[in-house]
Amino acid sequence: MTGAASVQVRRATREDVPAIVALLADDPLGAAREDLDDRTAYLEAFDVIDADPAQHLVVLEDGGVVVGTLQLTLIAGLSRRGATRAQVESVRVASTHRGQRLGERLVEWAIDESRRRGAVLVQLTTDASRADAHRFYERLGFVASHVGMKLPLS
Amino acid sequence: MTGAASVQVRRATREDVPAIVALLADDPLGAAREDLDDRTAYLEAFDVIDADPAQHLVVLEDGGVVVGTLQLTLIAGLSRRGATRAQVESVRVASTHRGQRLGERLVEWAIDESRRRGAVLVQLTTDASRADAHRFYERLGFVASHVGMKLPLS
Numbered sequence: 429m430t431g432a433a434s435v436q437v438r439r440a441t442r443e444d445v446p447a448i449v450a451l452l453a454d455d456p457l458g459a460a461r462e463d464l465d466d467r468t469a470y471l472e473a474f475d476v477i478d479a480d481p482a483q484h485l486v487v488l489e490d491g492g493v494v495v496g497t498l499q500l501t502l503i504a505g506l507s508r509r510g511a512t513r514a515q516v517e518s519v520r521v522a523s524t525h526r527g528q529r530l531g532e533r534l535v536e537w538a539i540d541e542s543r544r545r546g547a548v549l550v551q552l553t554t555d556a557s558r559a560d561a562h563r564f565y566e567r568l569g570f571v572a573s574h575v576g577m578k579l580p581l582s
Numbered sequence: 583m584t585g586a587a588s589v590q591v592r593r594a595t596r597e598d599v600p601a602i603v604a605l606l607a608d609d610p611l612g613a614a615r616e617d618l619d620d621r622t623a624y625l626e627a628f629d630v631i632d633a634d635p636a637q638h639l640v641v642l643e644d645g646g647v648v649v650g651t652l653q654l655t656l657i658a659g660l661s662r663r664g665a666t667r668a669q670v671e672s673v674r675v676a677s678t679h680r681g682q683r684l685g686e687r688l689v690e691w692a693i694d695e696s697r698r699r700g701a702v703l704v705q706l707t708t709d710a711s712r713a714d715a716h717r718f719y720e721r722l723g724f725v726a727s728h729v730g731m732k733l734p735l736s
Contacts, residue, residue, distance in 0.1 A: 445660070448660055452660060452661050461661065466663055469664040473658055473659065473665070473666075474660065483657075483658065501655075501657050503637075504630040505627065505653060505671055506599070506606060506624055506631070506653070507671070508615045508616070509616060509617055510620075510626060510627030512627075513671075518661045539733065547735060548734065549734055549735060550735065551707070551730065551732045552730075553728035553730050554731065555727060556728055565731050566731075568733070570732065570733045571731065571732055572730070573709060573710055573731070573732055574710055574730025575707060575708055575709075575716055575728070575730055576726070576728025577705065577706055577719050577725065577728070578705045578724060578728060579704040579725070580702065581693070581697050581704065
């Protein structure tokens with residue numbers, strides 16, 4: 429069996445939370461932001477996401493092991509004739525599994541799911557320092573048409 | 583009475599929808615995207631937004647007239663120790679009312695509301711062509727740290 433055949437994207441469960449957090453921390457920017465020991469905070473956040481029908485947190489499994497994650501949020505709006513937009517956040521693939529087009533599988537899942545749910549647009553922001561990520565999304569058809577601005581509150 | 587004293591930000595109602603859509607269309611980029619005659623689409627979208635506890639669509643009134651709008655979405659996530667982020671979309675001030683710092687009032691409302699609801703970050707994207715908007719948000723403390731990428735699905 430090839431690796432690709434054993435790969436699937438599925439809805440995340442509470443049991444996946446430690447694996448997802450490990451993926452978020454397995455990243456140059458994420459390492460400083462996450463605290464793997466603070467399980468309560470992550471589980472509480474999972475419960476909020478899981479109860480929200482506009483939120484879709486998924487994992488990518490390869491042979492039963494979680495090696496990727498992505499969060500999709502559907503945002504209804506009045507702009508563009510009452511269009512729903514879909515927003516992608518927190519895309520990660522395990523550093524041990526890069527170069528296998530697993531990120532592509534995840535983002536293609538998000539694009540398909542967004543279309544299926546009637547969104548007219550998929551949007552995301554990537555840190556300006558992630559040049560590889562920009563090229564990755566451009567290959568998938570995304571256009572770097574906007575400036576992403578952030579204001580930390582803490 | 584000064585203009586500022588009669589200005590308030592309040593939750594949008596169904597009756598505000600035509601005024602909000604007129605504001606969305608009153609913009610170089612928005613004009614081509616909106617269709618003021620398609621009331622059903624906008625009202626249906628309003629009902630979805632209004633029923634979603636994570637969404638906050640507001641109008642800015644000046645002397646009882648709607649002259650601005652903004653949409654705030656709270657997005658729970660696992661990243662950053664289970665942090666909630668707040669996203670700002672569809673900020674508009676009537677072209678007849680520019681230069682009165684009403685946009686500032688709207689965005690400051692969004693920042694305060696995001697903090698009150700426990701968000702650690704406020705984020706937004708602006709079209710790369712809106713140089714004035716970038717300066718406006720930078721004055722309010724936003725940092726242009728990200729690239730905003732969009733994929734149209736239609």
